Amino acid sequence: MEIETIGTASLGDRSYLVHDGEVALVVDPQRDLDRVEEVAGRLGVRITHVAETHVHNDYVTGGLALARRHDAHYLVAAAEEVAYERHPVRPGDALPVGALAVTAVATPGHTPHHLAYVVSADGRQAVFSGGSLLFGSVGRTDLVSPDRTLDLTHAQYHSARALAAGVAESATLHPTHGFGSFCSSGPASGARASTIGEQLRTNHALTDPDEQHFVTTLMAGLTAYPSYYSHMAPLNRLGPTAADVTVPEPLSATEVLARLDAGQWVVDLRNRVAFAAGHVRGAVSFEYGTSFATYLGWVVPWGEPVTLLGSERDVSAAIRDLSRIGIDRPSASFDLSIGEQVSYPMRGWDALASATSPVVLDVRRPEEFADRHIVGAVNIPLHELMGRLDEVPPGTVWVHCASGYRAGVAASLLQRAGREVVHLNADWSRVHGVPTT
Template sequence: MNVEMIDTAALGDRSYLVHDGTAALVVDPQRDIDRVEDLARRLGVRITHVAETHVHNDYLTGGLELSRRHDAAYLVAAAEDVSYARRPVHPGDEFDVGSMKVTALATPGHTEHHLAYVVTHDRQQAVFSGGSLLFGSVGRTDLVAPDKTVDLTRAQYHSARVLAEHVHEDATLHPTHGFGSFCSSGPATGAQASTIGEQLTTNHALTDEDEQHFVETLIAGLTAYPSYYSHMAPLNRVGPGAPDLTVPQPLRPDEVRSRIDAGHWVVDLRSRVAFASGHVRGTVSVEYGDNFTTYLGWTLPWGEPVTLVGSEDDVRAAIRDLSRIGVDRPSVGDTDGLPTTGYPRVGWDALAERAERSVVLDVRRADEYRAGHIGGALHIPLHDLVRRIDEVPSGEVWVHCASGYRAGIAAGLLHRAGRDVVHIDDDWTRFAGTRSS
């Protein structure tokens, strides 16, 4: 048995292709399935089964399209209400994938009908746990409905234990979430690999013998999650098609200017440093990188037209990334020759020089703000800023976050709204404790 991982660092998730040299099972594929197909082609294996551990809340699946293209069995929990044909899976069902045996286990908690898949081959076991047992923790339990969170957290506690009891301690563990995904919760680690045996000694779902304490601790640690999550599960229940990853012909500069004047979202993908130094007025900054997809999808209003401006490589990558959360076929713009503007970008040392009546705006999440903040600072999380921008008092605005990244997005939004802004592009740890309250 060989397990191949397909990493999606931008969303903190992993998909897997497990094979015996001939036949392959794909677990939790993201929408851009060409990565999976290229891998299978290089390995010389045939995709015979595609499995979903759950209906995903943080990305669009490529499972349905992949199964159709390869005439593969599409394994989805029988209890899930979906609108497409699939092979309905019940807990305890077993499937042969070449010489490998796949067993489905009920692991509710992250979602109500969550499944894990245990693959056995030549005395080896591999556990594909989705959003159940993660490295060091478990998947969050508040994505289904607020009134179900407590019950799902209890279910998650028991699911982790059932899973650990069902397999050997040397079974390798392969979760979908937990690598930066907001679908993880608690003290998820940055480990790259683990076993069930290791989790028995390090995972709080398995080491905390007080179920009530576990439930209270996990729920207390849940933080805000991206607003676009609310759109993912409904789209996944319908079954997303293949994304269009082609780069469209760029709009002319005058067409970009017209879109800006019409209030459309024109997103500059360059670094926040370059944006502060000079950008077309009315554009916003979402620096391309691992955080790009999450914060664009969380910050800008869902479903409104988006135009991307940046290098060819960044635009191409951004189109792929955005397709994973259902932002399809964004326009591309050329801004050459359009006049530019900018704003100051400073470190914490400059804060003492700010004008007395200026505003300090903290755009971190609520849990970060509660843990420590600047006295007198206005707090509006970045994901609320578009709808609450009128709450920012008049005058110069000094905006900060934890690293400078989110503050760069916020500074661009404020500048687009005609505000005088100073971007504090510095690490909060350099400031924390000196004037926090």
């Protein structure tokens, strides 16, 4: 048994290809299938089975499209209501995949019908746990319905413990979430690899003997998650197609300016420093990087057209990232010098300390603000800013976050709305010169 990990850092998730040298099982594949197929081709293995641990809430799956493309069995929990043909899997089902023995295990909690898959071969075991048991924690339990969160949290506690008890301590653990995904909850460890034995010693779901304490603690730690999540499960139940990640023919300057005049979302992918120094009026800054898709999907209203501005390399990467969350075929332009160019100042903590009665907007999440913040700062999380612009006090707004990324997005949104802004592109861990509490 060999396992290949296919990470998606932009969403904090992993997919897996496990094989015996000839045939392969793919677990929780992303929608851009070429990455999976490249691995299979490099290894010279046939994809005969594709498995979903659950109906995903944080990305559009590539499972159905991959299974159809390779005439593979598509393993989805029998209890799930979906609009396509699949191999219905029930807890306890055993499925041979070449020399691999695959067993489905009921692990409700992250979702009601969640499954884990235990793969055995050559005296070894590997546990593909999806959003159940993670490195140091478990998947969050509030994505299905507020009315079900309590019951699912209790279920998550029992599922994690039953899963760990049913395999050897030497079994390797391979979760889908837990690498930055908002589908995680609690103190995820950030480890790159782990075993069931290590989790038995370190994971709070397995070390806390008090179920009610675990439930209360986990639920108290559930924070906001991206708004686009609400659209992922419905798309996955319908059966999404593979992503089209080709770069479209670039728009002309006239077409881009017409979209800006119409109030559409024109997204500048450049570094936030370059954006602040000069950009077309009305554009917004979503610097391309690992946080790009999450925050764009969280801020831009679902279904509204998006036009990307940037280098061809960044546009291509952004199209791929956005396809994973169901934002398909955005328009693009590589011309960054079009239209009226505007700017705003970018400053650090020393400049804020010397400012007279500045209006400070903190766009971090509420739990970050509660931990420590600048005295007198107004807290409006970035993902709520568009709906709360009228709460921003009058005057020039000094915007900050933890690193400068979210503040760059917020500064551009405020400027787009006609406000004067200063972007505090500063590291919050090094704040100085201003009173905090």
